[in-house]
Amino acid sequence: MNTRIELLPPDIRPYRASTSGVDYVHVFASGRPGPVVMVQALTHGNELCGAIALDWLFQQGLGRSLMPLHGELIICFANVEAYARFSPADPNASRCVDEDLNRVWHDSVLFGPGDSLELRRARQLQPFVDRADLLFDIHSMQDACRPLMVCGLLDKGATLARELGMPGDLLIDTGHPSGLRMRDRGGFGDPASPKNALLIECGQHWEQSSADVAIDSLVRFLKLSGMVDTSWADARLRLPLPPKQQLIRVDQAVTALSADFHFLQPVRGLDVIARAGTAFAQDGDTVFTTSYDNTVLVMPSLKHGKPGNTMVRLGRFDPT
Ligand SMILES: [Zn+2]
Structure with a gap:
């Protein structure tokens, strides 16, 4: 294995206990009306950048000095069992335990007779996902590539990514034949619904740049959704916006x-x-x-x- 690993997996055990009823899922309510915004890391257990970004957000005072300005903010570390098995000696082995957590989100699978570690986790997360008006799902890629936004099958995803202003490459695709992704579930995949979701691929799994992109995109998403104020966000942004965004339609x-x-x-x-x-x-x-x-x-x-x-x-x- 000649893969160079520039990132260290943060210790997320301090985030296990929560008042949400589900380990590693935290709900912060503002007490004011507004959207339910969900941010997820570790859909895939070997994609460290999302865990680094959420760990960073907690270090900024989330839940103490930092609370959502309106609505609710749900923070989720998803496939924590796979992540716990991460090893720099075999970094690809911890993508999942039994099956891909991002292919189980159709009702027929989620509420079907199947059983796996990932299905059990998805069943825990489903009420939070279905309550969310906006979802931001943070991923990274196996092979080197510019960051890209998986906007889903619908143009409304690309519209939201343009409002975010980054990354430079946006993707509208055809979904996955092997199963529904979280980002395409329910209202997220319904053109008539105001719900919307984005899945960002921040770069190669082990590159430092993927963590920088994850933190920056998280800050921009929280700013765009009104969860944090502009001055808080602007003081923490570290990357310039791309000069333009281009949309790729996968067919x-x-x-x-x-x-x-x-x-x-x-x-x-x-x-x-x-x-x-x-x-x-x-x-x-x-x-x-x-x-x-x-x-x-x-x-x-x-x-x-x-x-x-x-x-x-x-x-x-x-x-x-
Ligand atoms: Zn992924």
Whole structure:
């Protein structure tokens, strides 16, 4: 393993006890009307930046000198069991324990007969998620890539990300065939609902920059939702806004047929292939080619494929 780990996992055990009735979930009520805003870290147990950002927020006095200005603020460390197994010697092993926590959010799964450590945790978190008007879910990525915002399937997600002003790359995608994400659940995935959610991918899992992006995006989200005042937020911002934001609409997933799947040139997330008809990957006798100019490669997986694994998603820049 030659992965360089620049981040240390913070000790989150001080945040276990809460008055919410669920460990590692904290509800701060302002006593004034306003939105219910939920911020979540550790949907995936090996994505340290979100835990670092929430730990930082507590260190700023959250729950003591710092309380939401209106509505309620829910702070959640999600897959704490997976996180507890994090080891720098095998940092990828702690993404989840039994299954991906971010694929279990359809009612048929959540309230179905299945059982796993993640399903049990999701069932604990569901009442908080369903109460939230705004959700901010903090993630990081396996491979090096500019930060990007997963805005969901609907344009209202991209609208909210534009109000946030960062990161530079916004994604509208087609969801995950293997299960509903939290950010697409209920009103978040309903164009008629005023509820809205954002999932930020802050950078590569172990890079210091992912923690900086996580803290900055958290501060901006709290400011945008009116949870903190502008002067508090502005004093804590450390990164400039990108000069512009560009929206990528994902319309295709490329799936491995076998372990032979491989890219035909070195690839990095958000690379653009200029010409339609360009071969970019091969799997046995099958060659994958782009079907339009300026195809964007979204989160290409550099791991060996297994049949059925999504290896890359393809999209194009929105002209707006
Ligand atoms: Zn993640």
